[in-house]
Amino acid sequence: MRITVIGTGHVGLVTCATLAALGHDVVGIDSDDEKIKTIRSGRSPFHEPGLEELMNREVSGGRLSFTTDPAEAIAEAEVVFLCVGTPPKTSGEASLVAVENAARLVAKHASRSVVVAEKSTVPAGTAQRVKRVLELERSAHEFHVCSNPEFLREGHAVEDNLHPERILVGAESDVAFEAMRRVYEPLTAKGVRLIETDIQTAELAKHACNAFLAMKISYMNGIARLCERAGADVVQVAEVMGSDSRIAREFLNAGIGYGGFCFPKDLAAFDALARQLGYDFGLLREVARLNDEAIEVVAAKVKEILWNLEEKHIALWGLSFKPNTSDTRLSPALKLARKLLDEGARVVGYDPEALANAKNDVPDLELANDPLDAARGAHCLVVATEWDEFLGVDLAKLKELMVYPVVVDGRNLFDPAAMKDAGFSYYPTGRPAIIQ
Ligand SMILES: NC(=O)c1ccc[n+]([C@@H]2O[C@H](COP(=O)([O-])OP(=O)(O)OC[C@H]3O[C@@H](n4cnc5c(N)ncnc54)[C@H](O)[C@@H]3O)[C@@H](O)[C@H]2O)c1
Secondary structure, three states: OOOEOOOOOOOHHHHHHHHHHOOOOOEEOOHHHHHHHHHHOOOOOOOOOOHHHHHHHHHHHOOOEEEHHHHHHHHOOEEEOOOOOOOOOOOOOOOOHHHHHHHHHHHHHOOOOOOHHHHOOOOOHHHHHHHHHHHOOOOOOOOOEEOOOOOOOOOOHOOOOHHHOOOEEEHHHHHEEHHHHHHOOOHHHOOOOEEEEEEEHHHHHHHHHHHHHHHHHHHHHHHHHHHHHHOOOOHHHHHHOOOOOOOOOOOOOOOOOOOOOHHHHHHHHHHHHHHHOOOHHHHHHHHHHHHHHHHHHHHHHHHHHHOOOOOOEEEEEEEOOOOOOOOOOOOOOHHHHHHHHHHHOOEEEEOOOOOHHHHHHHHOOOEOOOHHHHOOOEEEEEEOOHHHHHHHHOOOHHHHHHHOOOOOOOOOOHHHHHHHHOOOOOEOOOOOOOOO
């Protein structure tokens, strides 16, 4: 099929590459000239395992191209995916300006009957708005709007899109359903489940999934607070809970909380939607409160250990919002960095992929080129993002380099027994501290 993807960010670029890999002819368009220049030079503007290789393979194979020209991108498209950003407003509502602008582009440049598929995460009711924009802009043309929420995880996005657990399509016309069945036929033929609903159900289900996953994380952070007070071990509690198939082990890791461009903003947008619909869904705000608290707890722990933070050097390992991505949007690690800097500490950060983004977001943060360098002369090391690389660090060397052998593990990355053997005072999250 001839497919156009509007917005070549974290979702759009992966969508372009994987739909081309499924055999479609794909054009990606973005309003950001620099981004398209970078992509055209064969580089992904962000770190996503396997993406650059796949994208370049599909470009060389002739199935994938990129442009900034909407006329060229949209005219011949059978399906247009909207993958633009839906950032939060100060009220918590999702800003849908980019979605409306993208819909206008489709209305202006479509030359044949076209299916417009929302992939961006949007509040229930948005597709009806998109439909209205298309009708107002070009009443005589045939448009079919549908919702096709994206469930990829940054850091696993290519894999997730080539082997999804399920695909969700909400539509109100057979034409839209039929087009989306054809788009995903190479996957459904291999047994991937395609769930079909009405449009507002699909839109709402995406928010419901993200809010639920955020709730699991915050629930465990609440349990971690209890474990810390009771002398219990949250990791073992998670194992017990996770061995129950009704609960499932994933997203039960206590730590400094969730971040990124999905959970925080989607939770706020879902809460705002609930209020607009006349329902006070207070649980969602409690989930967000527990998430903020998780960072406060780690900051308070560091202060309790080091007393005054002025003239203290704190090493911060991991700056991206989660491992295997360079994305630092709403990263808990950077929120923590800001707090520690505000208290007067010198914070030296290290991350395998997110150094440039982190410096951009928090200019006062000092950066190191490897984990040991960040820890040289440090009074305390805080693990903020659980990159595998940190598990390979020589603990004896680390201890030698630090002024105080103190590790605050905001992700429960390390084995407490190994930290004890290496001579560290070790402060995990929701597990007993080892003070030596
Ligand atoms: N990042 C994720 O893990 C993820 C996962 C699932 C869903 N989502 C949702 O997908 C959407 C996109 O997220 P993202 O992380 O890819 O955002 P992003 O900021 O990385 O990408 C959005 C892109 O859209 C472009 N854009 C904006 N307006 C445009 C226009 N009128 N024409 C052309 N391009 C335009 C921007 O320049 C940018 O490159 C959001 O709604 C997000 O909630 C994100």
